[in-house]
Amino acid sequence: MKTEHKIYIALVVLALLGVGVFLTQRKQKAQLDAHSVTAATADLPKVGVSKDDVEKVTKISIKNADKSDVTLEKKGDTWEVTKPVNAKAHTANVRSLLDNLKELKLKEAIDRTAATYGQYELTDEKAIHVVAYKGDEKALDVYFGKSGSRGQMARVAGTDGVYVAGGYSSYLYTREAKNWRENSILKFExxxxxxxxxxxxxxxxxxxxxxxxxxxxxxxxxxxxxxxxxxxxxxxxxxxxxxxxxxxxxxxxxxxxxxxxxxxxxxxxxxxxxxxxxxxxxxxxxxxxxxxxxxxxxxxxxxxxxxxxxxxxxxxxxxxxxxxxxxxxxxEKTEKKDDKKGEDAHDDEAAGHMGMPMGGMPMGGMPMGGDEVE
Known part of the structure; x- marks a missing residue:
């Protein structure tokens, strides 16, 4: 065998060995990364309520710095608002909230201390504090703060740390108090x-x-x-x-x-x-x-x-x-306008139908709204 052929074969073998080493190292790295992610996830506090436990929830309190605190309680087979007023609860809205409790989970740790609570609006004064009870037992006790590029920030009561929460739908927890109440008055065909x-x-x-x-x-x-x-x-x-x-x-x-x-x-x-x-x-x-x-x-x-x-x-x-x-x-039937008014009258009529005073738009804006309900 010629020398140059031996060199070519040696190069091929060396290349194959290099590819083998690369693939082996990549596999080992993937296994290490997977192990690290699994270990990190396993190390996160548990939140969320299981499917079976959701049906056992009897009370939910939501403290929101920007809105009235709301407490929902199950009385028999129905839910009621007991704070800030006593009223029948909006069944569909409560059901949506209960279903979302099953989706909550922590995905990543941002800070294992309480040092950045203020930065992420997770202080007692700023955060949305959600507590769900099964009888006298707490099934969930979580604070939700800022939402940004990394996701929804959260902390768990009794545990220091800032985490990224998954499954959180903010609109379900930030409703106005009035929107937790049953608003149906009449229903008929x-x-x-x-x-x-x-x-x-x-x-x-x-x-x-x-x-x-x-x-x-x-x-x-x-x-x-x-x-x-x-x-x-x-x-x-x-x-x-x-x-x-x-x-x-x-x-x-x-x-x-x-x-x-x-x-x-x-x-x-x-x-x-x-x-x-x-x-x-x-x-x-x-x-x-x-x-x-x-x-x-x-x-x-x-x-x-x-x-x-x-x-x-x-x-x-x-x-x-x-x-x-x-x-x-x-x-009464709407009277039809006389078609013989002339072009100018027709234009004025059209302007009136569009909500515009005849002769054109007045200077300045129209007042809007009125007194709010206290």
């Missing part, structure tokens, strides 16, 4: 309604369903404020507007609550004059509902109560509340 009425300062509107058609009458108030006889014929009556009314109330929910407000503050001591009284009757004696609407709460929203309910004072949107204040024109 509009095709099941057979009668509806509205009583307000303008008079009494009465509607009844005959087959698929809605008949309607209007009895105005006289100068003394008394409701008189219904008008003989309502020429411009539009039954489609009754269907709009029902759509506004069939899934009526509160956007806020009027806790601590007196009847005179809310106008609910005299809803027939301060707002309106909406009555809805379902077929087959499936339900009679009465909603009293009172004064303005904030913006154009108004206070309301449900007769036969637990006395909760709700705040409902103007989209629903405005029907209680309806005048006769609200249930």
């Amino acid at each position: 509009d095709e099941n309604v057979i009668q509806a009425s509205i009583e307000n300062k303008n008079g009494l509107f009465s509607f009844s369903k005959n087959g698929d058609k809605w008949a309607g009458t209007f009895a105005p108030r006289d100068k003394g404020g008394k409701i008189g006889a219904a008008q003989a014929k309502w020429e411009k009556y539009d039954e489609a507007k009754v269907k709009d009314l029902l759509r506004a109330y069939q899934g009526l929910g509160a956007e806020d609550f009027g806790d601590g407000k007196s009847a005179s503050d809310t106008g609910l001591d005299a809803p027939a004059t301060s707002g309106g009284i909406v009555k809805i009757k379902l077929k087959d004696n499936a339900g009679d509902f009465t909603i009293n609407v009172g004064n303005t709460a904030k913006g154009q929203s108004r206070y309301a109560t449900k007769e036969g309910g637990d006395g909760t004072i709700y705040v409902i949107s103007s989209w629903s509340a405005d029907w209680a204040l309806a005048d006769q024109k609200r249930f």
Whole structure:
């Protein structure tokens, strides 16, 4: 064999040996890294609640520096808010919170001391503190702080250290107190309604369903404020507007609550004059509902109560509340404009439909909002 051939073979063997050494070292490094990660993970405090234990949770407290502290408690088969008020809890929101408790875990240690709690907003004053109980036993006691590029920072009660938490959904723990409360007021299908009425300062509107058609009458108030006889014929009556009314109330929910407000503050001591009284009757004696609407709460929203309910004072949107204040024109057909007005009149009309005053946009902005509910 020629010398040059021996050299080529030696080089090939050497290269193969080099590749073998490289692969062996890489495998060893991967095994060491995997072992290190496993060891580091095993060394982290345990958080989260097991699937079985989640169903045994009976109480959850959430302390949030930026919002009211909230306590949720299971009473029998239902959940209630017991702080800051006593009220029925929003079932779906509580369920979402419970499900998230199963997803919580610590993924990485940032600092094994308490020295950086302030930096990561994990102090008692700044952090979101979540405690879940199984009876008298704590199933979870965790603080959540800043969220950044490395993830959600957390610490565990009774253990010094800053950790990166996984599975945490911040919106579930930072809800306003009002959003932990059940906000449903009415729920019905509009095709099941057979009668509806509205009583307000303008008079009494009465509607009844005959087959698929809605008949309607209007009895105005006289100068003394008394409701008189219904008008003989309502020429411009539009039954489609009754269907709009029902759509506004069939899934009526509160956007806020009027806790601590007196009847005179809310106008609910005299809803027939301060707002309106909406009555809805379902077929087959499936339900009679009465909603009293009172004064303005904030913006154009108004206070309301449900007769036969637990006395909760709700705040409902103007989209629903405005029907209680309806005048006769609200249930009448919209008049078509004269097509012969001319081009200039047509332009002014179009501007009016777009919410713009005729003649153009005024200088300055429009005031927005109103008094907040206390």
